[in-house]
Amino acid sequence: MPTDPKDILAAIKAYEDELIAIRRDIHAHPETGFEEVRTAALVAEKLRSWGVETHEGIAKTGVVGTLKGNRPGQRAVALRADMDALFIEEKTGLPYASTVPGKMHACGHDGHTAMLLGAARYLAENRDFAGTVHFIFQPAEEGLGGARVMIEEGLFDRFPADAVYGMHNNPGRAVGEFGIRPGPMMAASDSWTVTFGGTGGHGGSAPHLATDPTMVMAQFILAAQAIVGRNVPPVEPAVISVGHVSGGAIGSPNIIPSEVVVAGTARSYSPKVRDTLERRLREVAEGLAATSGCTAAMHYQRRYPPLVNHAEQTAIAAGVAASIVGADKVDTAMPMRTGAEDFSFMLEKKPGAFIFIGNGVKPDGSSHYVHTPLYDFNDEILALGATYWVTLVGQELGVEG
Numbered sequence: 369m370p371t372d373p374k375d376i377l378a379a380i381k382a383y384e385d386e387l388i389a390i391r392r393d394i395h396a397h398p399e400t401g402f403e404e405v406r407t408a409a410l411v412a413e414k415l416r417s418w419g420v421e422t423h424e425g426i427a428k429t430g431v432v433g434t435l436k437g438n439r440p441g442q443r444a445v446a447l448r449a450d451m452d453a454l455f456i457e458e459k460t461g462l463p464y465a466s467t468v469p470g471k472m473h474a475c476g477h478d479g480h481t482a483m484l485l486g487a488a489r490y491l492a493e494n495r496d497f498a499g500t501v502h503f504i505f506q507p508a509e510e511g512l513g514g515a516r517v518m519i520e521e522g523l524f525d526r527f528p529a530d531a532v533y534g535m536h537n538n539p540g541r542a543v544g545e546f547g548i549r550p551g552p553m554m555a556a557s558d559s560w561t562v563t564f565g566g567t568g569g570h571g572g573s574a575p576h577l578a579t580d581p582t583m584v585m586a587q588f589i590l591a592a593q594a595i596v597g598r599n600v601p602p603v604e605p606a607v608i609s610v611g612h613v614s615g616g617a618i619g620s621p622n623i624i625p626s627e628v629v630v631a632g633t634a635r636s637y638s639p640k641v642r643d644t645l646e647r648r649l650r651e652v653a654e655g656l657a658a659t660s661g662c663t664a665a666m667h668y669q670r671r672y673p674p675l676v677n678h679a680e681q682t683a684i685a686a687g688v689a690a691s692i693v694g695a696d697k698v699d700t701a702m703p704m705r706t707g708a709e710d711f712s713f714m715l716e717k718k719p720g721a722f723i724f725i726g727n728g729v730k731p732d733g734s735s736h737y738v739h740t741p742l743y744d745f746n747d748e749i750l751a752l753g754a755t756y757w758v759t760l761v762g763q764e765l766g767v768e769g
C-alpha cells in the first residue's frame with residue numbers, strides 16, 4: 369500500500385467517476401431514518417462486488433463491511449458514515465435532485481456514504497495493512513439515534529474496534545481544508561417537559577382556596593435561567609430555553625387551571641454540565657412547586673450526548689489530514705458547534721475522533737448550509753475524503769499490532 373497520500377489520492381481519482389455516480393444515485397433516492405433500504409442494498413452490493421465481507425440488517429438498515437489486511441495484526445479500526453436523508457423539499461433543481469417528494473439529502477450523508485465506499489474499494493484492492501478495518505454504514509443519524517441502536521444491537525461486540533472515526537462535511541469551510549478539536553466539539557441536545565399540578569379554582573371569587581400552578585410556572589421559567597448563571601461554571605457553555613407553555617382555556621380567564629405545562633431544550637458540552645442541568649431543572653421545579661402546595665412532574669429526555677473527541681485519536685486524525693493537505697489547512701482548534709451528532713454515542717464506547725471536511729465556499733463567501741433546501745454535497749471532495757480514510761487506516765494499521 370502506498371504511504372504517500374498523493375499516490376493514494378491519484379489512485380482514487382482514477383475511479384472518482386464511479387464515486388460521483390454512487391453519490392448522485394443516492395442523492396436522487398433519499399431515504400429517511402431506519403428506512404434506508406435501497407441505500408443499504410446499494411452499499412452492500414458495492415462492498416460485496418469488491419470482496420468485502422458484508423453484514424446487513426444491524427439497526428434495521430445498517431451495514432458493516434469487514435476487511436482484513438494481508439499482514440498479521442490484532443488491531444482493528446472502525447470508520448463510520450451515515451446514510452439517512454431529511455424531511456426537506458429539495459429546491460436545487462439539479463439533474464440528480466431528489467425524486468422523492470418531501471425528502472432530501474440535505475446534510476451530505478449521500479457524500480459520506482460514497483466517500484467511505486471509495487475507501488473500501490481502495491483498501492479491498494490494496495490490503496497491505498496489519499489488522500482489520502470495519503466500515504460502518506449507519507442509519508438514522510438525524511434525530512433517531514441510529515448509532516445508539518447499532519451499539520445496542522452489539523456493533524462493537526460483533527465488530528470489536530480499538531478506535532472509531534467519523535467525518536462530516538462542512539459548508540463554509542474551503543475545499544481542501546479540515547477542522548477538528550480535541551475534547552468537546554458538538555453539543556448534547558436534550559429536551560424536557562414539566563407538568564405543574566394544583567387544585568385550580570375560581571380566580572375571581574376564591575383565589576385563596578386554590579393552589580395555583582400558573583404562579584409556580586412563572587417562577588420556574590425565570591429561575592431556570594439562574595441554573596445557567598449560577599450552577600454551571602462560567603467557562604462552560606450551556607443553554608436552557610423554553611419553547612412551549614400551555615394551560616387553562618382562553619375563554620375562561622377567571623378560572624385558575626389545575627395543570628400547566630412548560631417544555632424546552634437544554635444544551636451542554638460536557639457530561640458533568642449535562643448532569644447539572646437535568647438535576648437542577650428537576651430540583652427547581654419540585655422545590656418551587658412544594659412551596660406553593662403544588663406538584664411538579666419533570667420528564668427529562670436525554671437525546672444525543674455531547675460529542676467529545678479523544679485527544680490521542682484527534683492528534684492522529686489531524687496528522688493524517690495534514691499529511692494530505694498540509695498542516696496550514698487543518699484547523700486543530702475549531703470552535704465548538706451548537707449542533708448535535710449521534711457519532712457521540714460511539715465515542716462514549718470507543719476512543720476516536722470526528723473531523724470536519726470543507727465542503728467549499730462560494731466566490732461571494734456564502735454557502736448553502738446543511739438542512740436547507742439549496743444545499744448540495746460537493747463531489748469535488750469525494751476523492752479527498754476517501755483518501756483521508758485510507759491514509760488513516762495506513763496510520764492506524766501500518767505496523768503490526
Ligand SMILES: [Zn+2]
Binds near residue numbers: 474475510739
Ligand atoms: Zn444533519
Ligand SMILES: [Zn+2]
Binds near residue numbers: 475476536
Ligand atoms: Zn449530518
